[in-house]
Ligand SMILES: O=C(O)COP(=O)(O)O
């Protein structure tokens with residue numbers, strides 16, 4: 001399948017960046033401060049994708065669904081925020097092929113946006129520390145707008161920003177939330193196979209294509225048609 005988008009939006013955690021080592025360390029350090037045992041990286045990997053607030057709630061109940069007691073959450077959340085602010089990019093790394101993929105997209109002339117459910121206070125420092133912030137003409141975080149993915153709002157906002165129709169736009173992500181947001185807008189959706197999808201194979205969500213690396217993008221994308229000035 002050949003895609004011919006006029007704009008490309010890219011998810012952050014699990015797509016551009018393997019951020020779980022830092023997130024898991026901070027979750028376990030938070031639990032230690034609360035006098036509770038750690039969960040470890042494998043469990044946290046399944047809980048990333050709906051923002052840090054939801055991650056902390058999941059860590060407190062020890063599963064994907066469910067709510068901790070309000071008092072427990074109110075004690076834990078500031079501890080996590082403090083720990084993760086100090087360790088947003090201690091172990092986090094771009095996945096192999098991502099920098100080259102971004103370079104290809106930039107050289108080809110696609111307007112690029114980053115659309116993540118991560119809170120703004122962590123998104124920009126992480127993109128900057130990894131040296132990829134400047135690729136993006138717009139960065140929309142989980143708390144930038146009233147609703148986050150899987151709601152279509154952040155994708156539509158970015159399309160409007162670039163003056164591109166949703167049917168001419170492409171989202172690249174790693175989770176069911178990215179697929180649902182894209183489907184709700186008419187964006188095409190490519191998923192990476194290596195990211196975080198709550199422990200499920202992303203093929204189940206039926207994106208338009210699944211890639212193992214950003215290095216596959218040049219073969220999937222037709223050069224963007226530039227509108228005449
Ligand atoms: O859960 C998060 O904090 C962010 O996840 P996302 O970058 O995959 O949207």
Ligand SMILES: [Mg+2]
Nearest residue numbers: 011013014174
């Ligand atoms: Mg993701």
